[in-house]
Structures are given as structure tokens and as C-alpha cells.
Amino acid sequence: MKLIEKRVVLHFPGFEPLDGVAHRARYERSARQSASVWGYSVEAGAPDEGGDPLSFVVTTGAAATDETPPEEETGSAGWQTKSRIHMVDHDVFVRRLRARGTLGQIMAGFRSCAQIMLEGGMRGYFRHAWRFGLFFLFPFLLTALAIVLTAQIAILPYALGFSPWHMLWSGLLALCFFVFAFLPFSERFHTLHLFADWEMAVALGRMDRTEFNDWLEDRATAVRKALAEEADEYVISSHSMGSSVAAHVIGILLEREPEIFMGKRVVFATLGSAILQCGLMSSATLLRARVGLIARCPEIFWLDVQCLTDSINFYKVPVVAVSGHADARPAEILLIRVKQMLTPEHYRKIRKDQLRVHRQYVLGPDLKASFDFTLMTSGPMPASVFAGTDEKRIPG
Template identity: 50%
Template sequence: MEPVKRRVVIHFPGFERMDAQAHHRRFKRSAQRSAEVWGFSTAIDPLSEAAGVPHFAAVCEAQGWRTASTIYLCDHNGLVEKFSDKPIFQRILAGFASFGSVIVQGGLAAYFRHAWRFGLFFLFPFLLMSIGLAGSLAVAALPLWLGFPPWHYLWSLPLAWAFYRYVLLPFSERYLTLHLFADWELAASAARIDGPDLTRWLERQCNTMIEALEEPADEYVISSHSMGSTLAAHVLGMVLERKPDAIAGKRVVFITLGGAILQCALLKLASRLRQRVGAIARAPEVSFLEVQCLTDVIHFYRSAVVSLCGHHDAPQAELMFIRVKHLLAPERYRRIKRDFLRVHRQYVLHADVRGSFDFTLLTTGPFPADLTTDYSKRDFGGFADALLFEKTKL
């Protein structure tokens, strides 16, 4: 099999407060570390934002292969900031409103039915904030409980405020509670496809994807991480609706890394998203691959995302299973294994040892991206001896 010589990558990051420049710096650091681990050379060009589309070039090579890639970054930092920069009380109220919306739309029941750990992830920030707010109210109501005269509220109310400001908020920030509140706001909005900011963002990324697909390449990879998978499904679905010939005769690979499409697709109002997932699965030019990890709670492990979106008769996504523990040095894994958000980010970070998965190789290496490959068993010095395909189909 010939190596991929030219690739176009359209990447949708997860829900993080990182703009395109920050994602470019992360990619460059990870690529340099991956090159050291695997023994190839890499060159990452500076980020260009010509025409408002952040992108950069990457070249990786070793004996027997050279792969040049153009990576487009469809970051949604503007949307993250929209939800995260509101006053704290508004963020709390909006977060609980999205919590109620998810429950009313059947999300909570569906999460526990198909991925109980994701259900716990959904409940966690809201339970933590509810307990903290209840504690603040309990402190404020101490005079009433103790039968003290009303003037005692002069000390109980400031004490309650101090507990909220200097205990609850710092403790909740340790677990990124308000950040997760904002994530669920976007999830509810992406299910409904409401809000002018989200609509405009989707339109821009649709145009970006159409332009990127016009570039000559051996392979077109649409990669996505976490919440970015829902946004990527929307955008690719829009391309298929508006210009299906954009992928005609091309090899297109749609990859979700710890994908959370079902975070939104399981909500009753997400009918458009479910339709688009079906269109992606049925497109003969598109290979649909999900990369999953057992110890990552923020996705739907072993889920049949296409079937759960109502398309039982459509081709199902290929599954690739990885183990974070097997990709990291023991001391590094010990540091992160109890931080579920950090484990969730590992899909797009460098590994410490040669293993079955590497984001840099997936997006800029010589192997076709739609094939699950155990790189660790081969020598990257010669491409002809490096391929070992292990496909796992649900």
C-alpha cells in the first residue's frame, strides 16, 4: 500500500477556552514529541488566518515516506467565551436551565440507558453546585433555625456570602464546574440549533469545509474531539445537504475522538442532528471512525452512534479502542488518571511511548486514517513493513 502523500485535515476541537493560536501551539508541541517517540522528522508552519480561516501546513517524513498536510482549525472559542464570560449568577442560572432542558428532552434517562458513566458526568457539576448553594442558604438561615432575633441576619447573610464567594466558587472552579455549565448550554443549543451566534458559526465552517475539500489531496480527514464531534457532524451534514458533489470521488474520513455526538443527539429536539448523522453514515465516500477509551467517562463507550440516532439500516461507525494507560509513562499516568477532564484531552495530546494510537500520526502520518493501526509493532523507518491493520467493527 502506498503512503498518503497529501492530506487535508479539518479539525473541530473540544469545548476548551483555547483559540486557534493556542490549538496550533498544542499541535506543534505534540507533533514534536511524537516525532521524538516514533523517530521521524516534522515541520509545522506558523498559523495563517488568511480570509479568516485558521490553518497551517505540516510535513512529516522518514525513510520511505513523506506526508504533507494542511490542517484547518474550526475552533469555537468564540462560542465558548459567549457562554463563559457572562456574570456568575447568569452562568449559574443558564446552566441550571440547560440542565432542566436536557432532563425534559429525555437526555438524562438516555444517558444512563446507554452510558451510565456519562450520566454521572452530566449530574456531577449540577449536584456539586446545588450542594454548595444549599450550604450558603443554610448559613444565611442560621438565625431562623436557632430562633435568634432578626438582627442576627446582619452577620449570617455576610457569612453566607463569604462562604459562597471564598469557599464554594474556588472549590467548584477546581472541578471546572462553571465551565461544564457552559458546555451544557452549548450542548442544548447545538441540539436545537438555535441562537444566531451558533448559526453563523456553522455557516462559516460549512464554507470552510467546502473550500478545503476543493484542494487536491489523497485523503480528507474531518477529525473532532468531544463536543466538537457534534459540531463537526452538523457541518459535514450541511455540506452533504448543500453540495454533495464536494466529496464525490474523494476519500473522506470522519473521525470522532472521545466523541460526544450522543450528548446532543439523544435529546428529543435534535432531529436535524440525527438526520445529518444518518446522511454521513450513508455517504459511500465517507468512512466513519470513532476512537474510544474505557477510562474516559466523557463519551459513550462502545455505543452504536448511528443506530442510536435512528439509522439501524445504515452502515455503522468503525470503532477503535485505546488505553490511555498504555500510551503514557507510568508517572505521567498516575498524575492524570483521577482527573477525568485531563484523561479526556489525551486523545489530542502526545503519547510518551509507542502505542496503538497517536493523534499526530492520525492527522499527518503516512497511514490512511480510516484504518485502525497498531503502530507500535512496526519500524517506521520503512513504510512497507509498517502496516498492521486491525479493524474492529461493532
């Protein structure tokens, strides 16, 4: 198998309050962790000046040993791979949606919840991945319960037969409960962050907000420039909400130039299978159409990475068929186990934090496992080898 010497990576991160610089820093930390586990060298360069999106070069290579014969230094034993990573983050929307006041975020969140329910999204979640359905409902049920308790505290004096004037202090007490007790408690579960996440999901599904649509067109133009660089392989990786962004952006490029990937080796890797978060809404016709364009592009190998212990993914769900393209080539599903990537102590520490488990796709491992984000995006083997559990992840 021919090793990859030069690669271009377009990574679409999930819905996290991190800009390109922060994503690069996390990538470097994870890469160093991966290198220590697998025994190779890694160096992450500084961000390119003026790059949009932020980009940097990662160089990986075989760990130097005294036993490597000189004649093998340029072969598989002395491999070196340079990968230019472009971080196509959407932090601008994460910050914008979270910048509103608490009341505004709550109202926007419940509006998004209602829209998803009315458009059949929730029904689809429970039909295809019931745990994802519970993930959808949890922050709204938690907040609704808090609102009910707050109202009960406020009207308690009246309910007990006291003068309505007593509601002056009970109303203040109710407000204190919500602001100083519930809101800090709810942050343990990232409740308002999830409200914003669902608002963006609705925007990417309905495609009825100009600021999102214009931004997607702009990202498509930037990605088109990145794809102009010659490389042995092009990896388009995405995580969580970033997969819907990636599907839109790559779909836009295929709409503009159907032959854009001709002659290129392209891997479209969706980590934490979540396109259907937006795609199951009845109004998400454009997103589903773009899923079909990607699936039908002969140059694109689609790898959908899923995990049983991650409740925030559509486990074993064929995303292409469910999106209405049963006649198209399906995405190759790679089933991974977070438990096999981490030490028992580390896994016990994070396993009850579902958002942390969901992030493990893009984080460094403690142990050698069938999936490694750094090796897929910066390693010497073609990214498509990760579809096979028996394939080598590194030469040797």
C-alpha cells in the same frame, strides 16, 4: 499500501478556552512528542495569513539515517507527507458563554440542565453510558449542594431562635462562603466551564439559537473552500463537543451538495465519542439526521475512537444506530487505552483528572500505541489504518 503524500485535515476541537493559535501550538507540541516516540521528523509551519479557519502545514518525514540507500529515498524508507491542518475551533462561543457574570452562568447552566432532563437526554445518558450520566449530573449536584449550604448559613440565626436581625451578618457570611470558599473550590472541577459546555450542547441539539445556527452555516462555507484543495486524503477529525459541530457542518455540506465527496478519500474521525451528548435530546432531530447523512455517504469512512478509562465518552455505543439509523453503515469503533499511551508515572498523575484523560486523544504519547493523533492527521499511512489494531502506523 500507497502512502499519503498530501493531506487536508479539518479538525474540530472540543469545548476548551483555546483559539486557533493556541490549538496550533498544542498540536505542534504533541507532534514533536509523537515524533520523538516513533522516530520520524516533523515540522509545523506558521499559520497562513488571513486564513479562516486558522490553517498551517505540517511536514512529516522519515528520520534521516546514514543507512538509507539512495534508491529508497523516494520510496517508503524516504517518505514525506504534507498535511494542511485547518483548526475549526469554536472559541468564540466558549468565551461568550463564560463572559457573563457568575450568577448569569449559574442560572444558564441550571436552565440547560432542566432542558436536557425534560428532553430525555439524561435518561439516554444513563441508559447508554451511565458514567457519562454521572459526568452530566456532577457539576449541578455540586453547585446545588453549595446553594443549600449557603442558604442554611444565612438562616442559621433564625433557626436557632435568634432575632431576625442576626441574619444581616449570617447573610454576609453565607455570601462569603459561596464566593470565597465554594467558587474557588469548584474551579478544581471546572464547574462553571461545564455549565457553559452544557449550554452549548443544548444549542447544538435544539438548533433554536440564531447565533449558533448562523455560525455553523458560516463554518460550512469555510470548510467547503478547504475541501477544494487537491489531496490524497481528507481527514475530518473532531474531539468531544467538536464532534457535534463537525456532524452539523459536514451534514450541511452534504445537504447542499450530496456529491461533494465523490472521488475523494475521506475519514471522519470522532475522538472521545460524544455526539450523543447533544444527539440524545428529543429535539436534536436535525443533528441525528445529519449523522445519518454522514453514515450513508459512501466516500466517508467513519472511525469512532473510544476509551474505557474516559468517563466522558459513550464507550462501545454504536452512535449511528442510537441516532436512529440502524440500517446505515455503522461507524468503525476503535477502542484505545490511555494507560498504554503514557508511562506509568504519567498515567498515575492524570488518571483521576477526567477532563485531562478526555483530552489525551489529541495529545502526544509517551509510548508507541495503537492510536496516535499526530500520525493519524499528519503521518504517511492512510488514517483508516487506525481502525485495525494490527496495521502499521508508520512505514518500516
